[in-house]
Amino acid sequence: MAQLEGYYFSAALSCTFLVSCLLFSAFSRALREPYMDEIFHLPQAQRYCEGHFSLSQWDPMITTLPGLYLLSVGVVKPASWIFGLSEHVVCSIGMLRFVNLLFSVGNFYLLYLLFRKVQPRHKVCSSIQRILSTLTLAVFPTLYFFNFLYYTEAGSMFFTLFAYLMCLYGNHKTSALLGFCGFMFRQTNIVWAVFCAGNIVAQKLTEAWKTELHKKKEERLPPIKGPFSEFRKILQFLLAYSMSFKNLSMLFLLTWPYILLMSLFCVFVAVNGGIVVGDRSSHEACLHFPQLFYFCSFTLFFSFPHLLSPSKIKAFLCLAWKRRIQFFAITLVSVFLVWKFTYTHKYLLADNRHYTFYVWKRVFQRYEIVKYLLVPVYIFAGWSITDSLKSKSIFWNLMFFICLFTVTVPQKLLEFRYFILPYVIYRLNIPLPPISRLVCELGCYAVVNFLTFYIFLNKTFQWPNSQDIQRFMW
Numbered sequence: 001m002a003q004l005e006g007y008y009f010s011a012a013l014s015c016t017f018l019v020s021c022l023l024f025s026a027f028s029r030a031l032r033e034p035y036m037d038e039i040f041h042l043p044q045a046q047r048y049c050e051g052h053f054s055l056s057q058w059d060p061m062i063t064t065l066p067g068l069y070l071l072s073v074g075v076v077k078p079a080s081w082i083f084g085l086s087e088h089v090v091c092s093i094g095m096l097r098f099v100n101l102l103f104s105v106g107n108f109y110l111l112y113l114l115f116r117k118v119q120p121r122h123k124v125c126s127s128i129q130r131i132l133s134t135l136t137l138a139v140f141p142t143l144y145f146f147n148f149l150y151y152t153e154a155g156s157m158f159f160t161l162f163a164y165l166m167c168l169y170g171n172h173k174t175s176a177l178l179g180f181c182g183f184m185f186r187q188t189n190i191v192w193a194v195f196c197a198g199n200i201v202a203q204k205l206t207e208a209w210k211t212e213l214h215k216k217k218e219e220r221l222p223p224i225k226g227p228f229s230e231f232r233k234i235l236q237f238l239l240a241y242s243m244s245f246k247n248l249s250m251l252f253l254l255t256w257p258y259i260l261l262m263s264l265f266c267v268f269v270a271v272n273g274g275i276v277v278g279d280r281s282s283h284e285a286c287l288h289f290p291q292l293f294y295f296c297s298f299t300l301f302f303s304f305p306h307l308l309s310p311s312k313i314k315a316f317l318c319l320a321w322k323r324r325i326q327f328f329a330i331t332l333v334s335v336f337l338v339w340k341f342t343y344t345h346k347y348l349l350a351d352n353r354h355y356t357f358y359v360w361k362r363v364f365q366r367y368e369i370v371k372y373l374l375v376p377v378y379i380f381a382g383w384s385i386t387d388s389l390k391s392k393s394i395f396w397n398l399m400f401f402i403c404l405f406t407v408t409v410p411q412k413l414l415e416f417r418y419f420i421l422p423y424v425i426y427r428l429n430i431p432l433p434p435i436s437r438l439v440c441e442l443g444c445y446a447v448v449n450f451l452t453f454y455i456f457l458n459k460t461f462q463w464p465n466s467q468d469i470q471r472f473m474w
Contacts, residue, residue, distance in 0.1 A: 001053060003130070004127065005127035005130075008127060008128070008131050008458050009112060009131055009134075010106075012131050012134070012135050013105070013108050013109070016108060016135065016138060016139065017104075017105055017108075020101055020104060020147065020148075021101070023148060023453060024097070024098070024101055024148055026453075026457060027097070027148045027149075027457070028094050028097070029208060030457050032093070033093075034093065034150075035149065035471065036149070036353065036473065037151060038093075038149060038151070040059050040061050040062050041062070041068065041069075041098060041150050041152075042093055042150050043059065044058070044059050044062060044066070044069055045068070045069040045072050045073070045091075045096050045150070045354060046091050048066070048069045048070065048072070048073050049072070049073050049076065049077070049087070049090070049091035049096075050087070050091065050446070058278075059278070060278045061278055061279050062277070062278045062279075063276050063277060063278045063279055063280070063283055063362040064185065064186050064187065064277070065183070065184045065185070065186075065187065065277060066184070067152075067155065067181060067182075067183075067184030067185040068099075068150075068152050068155050068185055069093070070184070071099070072096055072099045073156060074095065075099050075102070076090040076091065076095050076099070077273035079095075086103040093150070096150050097149065097150050099150075099155075100146070100147050100148070100149070100150065100151070100153075100155065101147055101148070103145075103147070103154035103155050103157070103178055104138070104147040104154055106158050106162075107138060107143075107154065107157050107158050107161060108134065108135075108138045109426070110158065110161040110162055110165060111127045111133075111134045111137050111161065111424075112130065112134040113130070113165055114161060114164065114165055114168070114428050115130045115133050115134055115428065115432070116130060117165065117168045117169070118168065118428050118429060118434050119431070120173075124134040126435075129432045129433075129434075129435060129438065132404060132435065132438040132439065132442060133427075133432055133433075133438060135442060136438060136441050136442045136445060137273065137424060137427055137428070139425065139442070139445050139446070139449060140302070140420070140423070140427075140445060141302075141445055141448040141449050141452055141474070142302075142416050142417065142419070142420050142423075142474050143157060143420050143424070143450055144449055145447075145453075145456075145473065145474050146417070146474070151417075152185045152186050153417060153420060155185045156182060156185040156186045156189055156421070157420065157421065157424065159178050159179070159181040159182035159185060159189070160179075160189055160192045160421055161424070162178045162180045162191070162249060163175045163176075163178035163179040163181075163193060163196055164192070164195075164196055164199075165201070166178060167179065167196035167199055168199070172196075172254065172255070172257045172258070173257045175193075175196050175257070175258075176193065176196075176258050176261045178259055178261065179192070179193030179196060179258070180193075180261055180264070183261075183265065185247030185276075187275045187276070188275075188323040188407050189421070190261070190262070190265045191403050191406050191407045192403065192421060192425070193258055193261055193262070194258065194262065194403060194406075194409075195399060195400070195403040195425070196258060197255045197259070198399030198400075199396070199399065200251070200254050200255055200400070200405065201251055201255065201395070201399065202393060202395035202396040202398070202399050204247075204250070204251060204254075204378055204397070205238075205241065205304075205393075205395040206393040206395050208237075208241055208247070209234075209237060209393075209394075209395070212237055226464070234394065243298065244402075245440065249426060258320055260358075265331075266383075268362045276442075282345075282346070282347065282413075283412075283413075284412060285411075285412070286343055286410065286412050287341055287409060287410070287413055287452050288341060288342075288343050288408075288409055288410070288411060289337040289338075289341040289409055290337060290338055290341060290342050290371075291408040291409050291411055291414070291418075292404070292408060292409060293334070293337075293338070293374075293375075293378040293381075293382075294407065294408075294414060294419075295352070295404065295408050295419050295422065295423075296378055296381035296382045296385060297316075297374075297377065297378060297381055298419045298423065299381065299385055299419075299423055299426060300377075300380075300384065300385075300418065302423065302445075303388075303441070304444075305433065305435055305437040305440045305444070306388060306430065306433050306441070307381070307385065307388060308384070312384060312387075313380070315387075316380050316383055316384070318381075327379070331375060331379065332377060334375045334378060334379060335372055335375055338371050338372060339372075342371060343412050344360070345412045345413040345414065347413055348413060348414055351472060352473075353470055353471065353472060354415075354473065354474070355416070355472065355473070355474055356414050356415065356416060359414075360414065371417065384428065388430045388431075389426070389429060391430075391431050392429055392430045396429075400425070400426070400429075407421070408422065409443070416474050417474065452473075452474070454470050455471075456472060456473055457471075459472060
């Protein structure tokens with residue numbers, strides 16, 4: 001069976017890479033000049049490729065660290081020495097974009113290894129499910145599209161997934177080092193390095209919590225009663241656990257590489273005067289709580305075969321009626337957050353090349369009341385996501401949602417790219433769905449990808465004041 005799974009995996013990876021190469025060729029023919037954010041990334045990478053590393057050569061419009069450019073030079077420069085290619089060829093737009101295609105192959109392999117590690121291996125979990133899940137996430141539309149442009153998404157995903165894999169295998173020094181590489185691609189990836197540390201903490205807390213419950217069961221202590229009894233029990237446990245020097249020292253010894261990485265990050269923020277490098281005027285942090293609602297809707301849309309079904313809706317409605325006071329309170333809080341903390345970034349309204357422009361214009365801006373009418377959908381999506389993670393411990397869930405909050409809420413701009421990493425982490429950790437649902441999910445992703453690429457390559461347009469060809473994209 002293991003040998004057969006290896007054949008299946010090789011076939012899936014080979015076919016995906018072949019299709020990607022054909023799409024890459026189509027992109028290269030249609031897009032011979034830098035497009036969108038590439039107008040900043042590609043010239044900067046080419047300056048690095050020519051050996052110009054001084055700060056005076058840095059484009060102030062770039063807001064991320066130079067991880068992508070440094071690694072690109074490390075990949076394309078040896079190619080010029082080995083194959084005798086000229087500098088003009090190895091530093092060309094096509095070669096630099098191809099670096100992300102190589103990252104996509106690495107991401108495919110890492111996703112497969114993570115599914116093997118995260119999901120328990122038993123008879124119910126077949127090799128076909130693992131490979132289908134890997135293939136599905138590898139062609140996840142928002143991520144897959146950016147494999148063909150010179151953006152930071154593919155490399156950012158690669159180092160974050162690699163760090164997570166090393167964390168799960170207990171190699172925390174390597175994980176922290178890879179977390180640093182991910183931070184060099186995008187500063188917010190530091191949150192996922194913290195998530196790796198949180199994964200260790202959650203594991204130890206879960207072990208101690210199970211021991212505590214077993215101890216109370218043996219001693220037959222009277223249970224704590226009340227509306228928030230479970231919450232109070234967990235809070236008391238956390239307070240008692242954190243008061244133990246032995247527990248804290250054990251956690252420190254396990255997580256010190258991540259603590260060191262966080263310390264370096266704090267030094268960077270202090271010296272830099274903030275998390276953003278370059279142009280900060282368009283990347284100001286704020287408390288944009290509805291970003292959580294947008295993420296939940298995004299996840300519900302792309303994981304609908306697993307999160308949306310008549311039985312799920314019925315279970316949600318029954319629970320909402322049974323606990324109607326709590327749900328009413330949650331609804332009121334959600335409406336308040338939508339009312340007071342909805343922000344509209346200037347880029348969202350100004351750039352009609354992104355799908356988010358049309359989502360905002362045709363859904364949220366059409367009628368003011370729409371954003372409030374969507375609150376029940378947000379609550380259902382949030383409940384469905386939480387319900388799908390019930391196989392994970394309460395402490396793992398706590399760590400994940402804290403990281404999700406930290407990586408989404410401070411963002412003023414609604415941008416689907418910001419949801420890619422938390423979505424992939426979420427999708428990796430839900431129980432492997434049945435093959436029928438995976439095939440449905442994969443089929444939907446294939447349709448979305450086909451439409452996205454077709455529209456991008458064929459449905460071009462021009463702005464009235466510009467001769468440049470414009471294209472629709474994520």
